[in-house]
Amino acid sequence: MSGQAAQAAAKKACGETGRGMNLRQLIAGNWKMNGLAADLAELEALKRGLAMAPACDVLVCPPASLLARAAEAAKGAFALGGQDCHAEARGAFTGDISAEMLKDAGASAVIVGHSERRQFHGERDQDVAAKARAAWRAGLMAIICIGETEAERDAGNAHPVCGGQIGGSVPKDATAANTAIAYEPVWAIGTGRTPSEADVVAMHAHIRRCVVERLGPIGRDVRILYGGSVKPSNARAILSLDDVNGALVGGASLKARDFLEIVGAGMPH
Ligand code: PGA
Helix, strand or coil: CCHHHHHHHHHHHHHHHCCHHHCCCEEEEECCCCCCHHHHHHHHHHHHHCCCCCCCEEEEECCHHHHHHHHHHHCCCCEEEECCCECCCCCCCCCCCEHHHHHHHCCCEEEECCHHHHHHCCCCHHHHHHHHHHHHHCCCEEEEEECCCHHHHHCCCHHHHHHHHHHHHCCCCCCCCCEEEEECCHHHCCCCCCCCHHHHHHHHHHHHHHHHHHHCHHHHHCEEEEECCCCHHHHHHHHCCCCCCEEEECHHHCCHHHHHHHHHCCCCC
16 A cells, blocks of 8 residues: 555544544653663753753653652653563562552653563563553553564564554553553664554554544544654654554664654654
């Protein structure tokens, strides 16, 4: 399907499912296991760059070790999030961090089910759903990640794989206020490769349908972010696609200059 044909198909799907195209976009940065105290300067620079209120919501997820200090830097300019949380609020779970702890340190959101957690820590859909519930319990928004591997895409299974992940990872009582979904094709993360625009549009329309099927009409207002090799040079094109309600940005979120360019490409809707 051409980009235009895919957009037309998605518009039709959105016309059927509702408002997915008119949501304020969220640009979220995922620092992953990067960032020392010296890198807080990037957050100061980000704050200066955001002095003129951006057209979209801005969130940075630094490593937990920097969260409290990042909260000082971020004050009033952008929101902060964690990159993972344990399902329990407290207890004998050495090395883990709870959603309550993230909230206490200044977070208002947390990424759950990132493919690096699924891949390197064996997280399954039901673990991700439990973490999303933990996020809500603590008053955090959950950014629930889904996405197919290259082998799954090559086998023609990208849509059913992502549909299955939504069924397993997104609790049925999710709301547009407490949940965003990040579609991150695993093969696009950190590789510089991205799906075609037509593939992004088709997948986001599919995700929208699955979310509305699962949550009912409120699923129309749940933001669906795209993630995987988003950078200044492709952000505008990706963020202008139908039903792309923001981006989850890894590598390009580490430098304020790059991240600000991506934020600048975000839309108010
Ligand atoms: P990337 O990572 O932007 O470096 O590809 C995205 C992510 O994993 O969230």
